[in-house]
Each structure stands twice: as C-alpha cells, then as structure tokens.
Amino acid sequence: MKHYSFLTLAVIIVSASLCISVFEVGAKGNGRSSQAIFDYAGHEKPADWGVWEQEQKHAYYRSLGLYPASGNKYQGEFDVDRYFGMLGVxxxxxxxxxxxxxxxxxxxxVSLGEVENDRQIAEDNIVDGEGDRNENREGGGERENDVIENEVQPLQDDSVSFPLWLQLLLFGAVGAAIIGAKSLIVRK
Amino acid sequence: MQQVIILSLKKYLEWTAYVIVPFVLAVLSSVVVERELYTFYGTLAEIGLIFILLLKPISQISGWISLRQLVGLRRPMGVTVFWLALFHGAMLIYERNLLWSDMMGLDNYLFYGVVALLGMIILGITSNNFSLRTLKKNWKRVQYLAYPVLFLTLLHSAMAEGEMIKFYVVSTLFVALKVWAHQKTRKR
Structure with missing residues (x-):
C-alpha cells in the first residue's frame, strides 16, 4: 500500500515537473520575461499587465518604443537599437x-529632454541632468520626430515558426495518435 | 441491441480519443494560427469535462441503464477533453506570447487555467491501462483530481468571460447532484 502511495506521489511529482519544465521553456523563451523587458528598457511594468490582451500589451510596448528584436513576437526581447533610436540617444x-x-x-x-542627445551616459548624468536643456530638448525632439515619421508599421510576419517545445507537442500528439491507432488495431 | 450500440460507440469514441483528436488537433493547430480556434478548444474541453463529471451522478439519480453504460465510456471522453485542454493551453501560450510571469497571481484567470491544465495533464497521462495496473487503488485517487480541475476550469472560464454566475451555478449544480447521488446510492 505504501509502495503504491509513493508511486502515485512520484507520478504526480514527475508529471508536474515535466509540465512546469515545458511551460518554463515555452513561456520564458531565452530566459527573459516581460518583466525583464521593462527592467532592461527602464520602465515600470503595469500592475495589471497579466490580464491584458496581447494586442494591448503589444500596443503598450510600441508606445514605449519597444519593438520585437525579430519577427512579430517579443519572445522576451526587444530591438534595443530601435528603442534608443526612438528615445533619440x-x-x-x-x-x-x-x-x-x-x-x-x-x-x-530623456523624455524631459534633460539628457544630451547622442551623448553616452555617465553615472553623474543620471542624477544631475544639468546643462543646456533647451538645446538638448530641441535636438532630442527633432531626432524623435524623425524616427516617428520613419516609423515602420507594426511588424508583421506571415510565416509561422513554432518554438521547439510546441513542435515537440505537435509531433508528440501525432505520435500518440499513431500509437493509439496501432494499439486499437492490435486489440481487434 | 443496446449493448451493440454501446460497444460501437465505445469503438468510435476510442478511435476519436486516441487517434483522430490528437492528430486533427496537431494538424489543425499547425495550419490555422487563430486565437478563436484555440479558445474554441477550451470551450469544448470545458463542456466535455462538465458532461463527463455530471454523467455519473445523473445516471445514479435517474437510474437509466443507457446513462449508466455511458459512464463506462468516460475514459475515452476524458482523453478527448485532455487533448482539447492541452492544445487550448499550449497554443494560446504560443499565440498570445504569454510568459510564465503573465500567468501568475490569484486575480489572474490564466493562473487557474494553468493549474487546471496541469491537473488535466496528470489525468491524461494516467488514463491508460498501464497506469491502471500500476497504480491499482491509487489510480482512482489520482482520478479524483478531476473535481478540482472542474472547479478551476469553471473559475478560469468565468473570470475570462467576466461572468462569475456560470461558476456559481455549475459548481452548485454539480455539488448538489453529487450529494443527491451519494444519498441515493447509500439508501440502496
């Protein structure tokens, strides 16, 4: 009896671990989450982010100048060069x-125009953004406008490429169907 | 005659659950990348789960033989529900580009969906003769997971639709029918 209770527990734990691993691989992409995107870009993640629709999330990303690094999916990453181009620095x-x-x-x-355009940040600049602010604002603004004018439409990629975990699932389902068919035929 | 119908139904259900459903879902999901389709999988899975779990108490209360015979077909029906739920969850995670962090939080309907799916996966991978032989009495205990999975599924879909009434009505109905069926079988 104890043996089978242990076995049940083992089955549950192993199954749960496998499932979590699958979700972990599938959900985290290359290890960077949406939180990491916001952290890396220097933005606050909205509190109700988890319940937003995908379009809403993508629109919010774009409003901050955060575009996917490749394709039309973020996969935990964004186009860093484009982001700083949008910021104008x-x-x-x-x-x-x-x-x-x-x-x-x-x-x-930067959004207040307090950081000089095209200047590499030093720690001090973050705290003391003194200097010719008007000039910076004009410079930054012009560059930002240029970028917005030349802004590429939301990225579209018609080709479908499934991540590895999903490919495994799809092949697994087909494999299960074949095994199921074989076992049902053999049973006859 | 009725026995012949049930046997034929069992054969078709087994082919559906073990062969057709996984194969069709794998092919369909890789060809049609549409959120509506994946949501539809979830709706079907929910309806199927409710049907399967209400089948036994209703058959016990009504005493209908045909319904009682359908109770014996719950395993292939459950496997069908498992595939639908698995593809619903996996494809939506892919299509919506969901991250693990997006699915966390007690006020997040996705959290309940993920937990329900984990339970469903455990039920799915133990729905075979090998597990039945290996787990023996504990197999039944593992299958009791279907009850929390039902409540979590109802909560998930009710929160997603923003209509909690469905959760309260179906949950209450299920509990009432279970209690009624339990009292009726105890009297016998």
Missing amino acids: NQPDNWDALSLPERQEFVRQ
Missing part, C-alpha cells in the same frame, strides 16, 4: 551595469 555603454532605478531615471530625463 545612443545606448549608454554602461547601460547593462545600471540599476533599474538608474535606468528609469535616465529614461525619465
């Missing part, structure tokens, strides 16, 4: 090393 060299509040402050200052 070069990506700071030390961007990866900045903390989330520092990135958010940088983006806030």
